[in-house]
Amino acid sequence: MGATLKIGRRAELLLVVSCAVALAAPGCRPYPELAVNSPPRPLAVIVSCDTAGWIVPCGCSSKQAGGLLRRATYVNQIRGGADVLLADAGGAPGGVAPYDRLKFAAVLRGEAAMDVSAHNVGAAEAELGAAVIRDLARSTGVSFISTNVRDAEGNPLVSLSRVVTCGSQRVAVLGVLSPRYARPGLQVDPPGDAVLKHVTTLKGAYDQLVVLAYLPEEELELFVGQVPEADLVIGGPTLQSIAPRRTGPTTWGAVTNKGKFLAHLQRDRPDLEWTGKIVELGAEIADHAAQEQNLRDFREELARVDFRADQTSFAPRLARDLPAGFEVAGVEACMTCHVDDCTEWRETRHAHAWQTLVEKSSHVDPYCQHCHTTGYGLPGGFTSLASAELLGNVGCEACHGPSRAHSLRPATQTAYNARDRCRSCHDVENSPEFEFDSFWDQIAHGLPTNPAKVE
Template sequence: MVRRHGILFHLAGLAILAAALSACGLFKSEPKRLAIVYTNDVRGEIRSCGCATHDLGGLGRRATFVKVYRDTTKADFLLVDAGDFFSPSINYGKEKAEVTLKSMALMGYDAVVPGENEFSFGVEYFAARARAVGLPVVASNVVVAAADTLLFPASREATLSSGLRVGLVGVVSPTLKMPPQVAAGSLAIREPVAAVQAAVDALRPRVDVVVVLAHMNRGEVNKVAAALTGVDVVVNGHDGIPVRQVKRWGEPYVLQIAAKGLYIGAADATLGKDKRVAGIKNVVVGLGKTFRDDEAVAKLFQAYDLEVVAREKAVLPVGDAVTFAGANACQACHAPIFEQWKGTRHAHAFEVLTAQQREFDRDCTPCHTTGFFKEGGFVNAHATPQLSGVQCEACHGNGSAHAKDPKIKTDTVAKSTCRSCHTAEQTPEFDFATFWARIDHGSDSQAAGSR
């Protein structure tokens, strides 16, 4: 008994010793793996594409993926973006930029490098808003020309959960075409290799792994990566062309995924005894419906929707500007066709948007309404609800003259219009014969004016 007690005591003593050593960091298991989750070229796509098949992407799903991955991986976890997460050429680009910044801050990005698109609403806007939401921006070669100082810190260091120390350096291409909101000559871009190498050399004594976030085209990033020493992984953005774990002997891995945030990259890096990246298993994950929108990001979407609705309502009253006749005008003479159309998905196209609270989303409405972008056509759900859905005139053209005088034909050949909405991206499986059969209403004797 005494002996047994002695052993027990001995074991308990060891446990206490282990706990004490662990608290000192001496007994911690060495890090073996590092998960680098990365995004690039999202270009303001805050929500999923809404495609009929392959509905992918969106900040809400991304946040859920990140949360689940971070909470369940046994590896150290790093989250980075390689730029162009804004876009100047989409509707409500600046409002979407706000949702993007706040969402990325919520996800806990470890570092981002700016692309030229991040300056689309002014240099100061991006710098101030990133600072305000706590999004860490790094760029070793973006210089405020007048002061000859870096606009953002060249690098930052992160100590991950196992104690692994990671250095993150940003770099952009000197050939980037800055948007018009950047005053000519106000920013200077220094030669990339020297700028990154200086930042890496400064970090190296203190960190285990170095990740460079680059924003340049494919040819440039390969050259820069080949010229650097002491770098483990380069995550690149700008052209949105996927690159998967390019590595030549002695050079860092280069990673990049396709544009628009439909996918997220998850590189599972194995670390060697020296804690440097020894190998990478790169996985590209499609952000499908299985990832439900994160609640906090969903709240940002709601606020964005309210803002858009308020602004859309403030636009116009359109009144007499509406010239499209609407399907009800067609019904009088083409009743059987009208009834047939009512059973098609075209007739209910707008309900798809309403169900997703996207009825004011101008990235969606053109293909779910009648006469959008055309004079006298759909404006918004508030001003022109009668032109919601893909009605007769969406395919046949404005029918107001025809409605008054059946001898006047509508001006569009319906069969020529399908591809304007059923694009290769939105409807990759589009096949004319199959799709036409779903909406085919033939012709009736009264439809002389219709084509």
């Protein structure tokens, strides 16, 4: 009797440990204990795509959507009533420069805090190369997957798939990348063939098959027809988000545009069909506290590193043979002739653009710096926080171009046509209500106050 009791207790202990491991799997959090014979909770699959480095909307417009802070809040709300598998279909980095890599690491830490189950290798991830992706996987703990991308030696770039237990369901998650995004050092196999081949190795190991597909729209729809084994296919990048729809046995859709949208697929019971919707992460969704801390940590790191403009992807590409005097001279040089214009400028929002960043603690971020400074990355222009005192606002040369030559000999034309420069910062994203004619009238200025200086 004693031996039997001991074995029974051990079996009970093993059962408890096994359940804890399954429930702790990324993306499927523990939920309150359910009554015996209670119905299973709904299963929700939530997918993001094309975050493009947007940890948070820049804040230039109150109507901006997206950001990890809102994403986490939405996911947690759904977790209150469903078992959630959270995944990313790829396209999360904003580039390959040192700044972009640091920001991508912060994005991944944010995903890890949300218990993301899988992060597919998209085009932007592939651009970083095998060594960087593998290093980020180790340092952040995020589970990268790719079923059809191999390194230069032909080995899988990362895990081919993941099987995650969500409540009573085992969900296999695979990921594919379009061959058009192949790059040196990486081999990209045909997505359909790779999925069908790998699925045979998972037979009996899953209840639901989800494929994250970083494919252009025309490839995405063809791919869905090639993999009828898939229950769900969620992709991007597409010109716009595609609301979930059904083709044969597969429900599919797509999300895109800087992580402003999520695809939310849900099945309330195993015997019901999948339903879904595209969710816009608008300002009505509150910021999540843990993600706010992640943002603060990222900004503190930016302040310590203080990236130069040439360590980002925002500095303009310059010709090798620049004309003599192609250098930022500064507002004080402009004051020599254009006293009235410069005096009027000091009362404009352009002259206080840097302060608006300081008030939001975003002045440390090069993404914000390049539109709130003068001559970002140009000769004599803003280079890093160290140059903020003199060049930390939108001065004359932000629109007229580096004008050292003009300041020395006013008959020399300024480098840029100012009318062509507005949209470089006042784009649809940052200034959705920008209307050129009315805005131009607000900054109109003209002839030099001191014409005697003009040669």
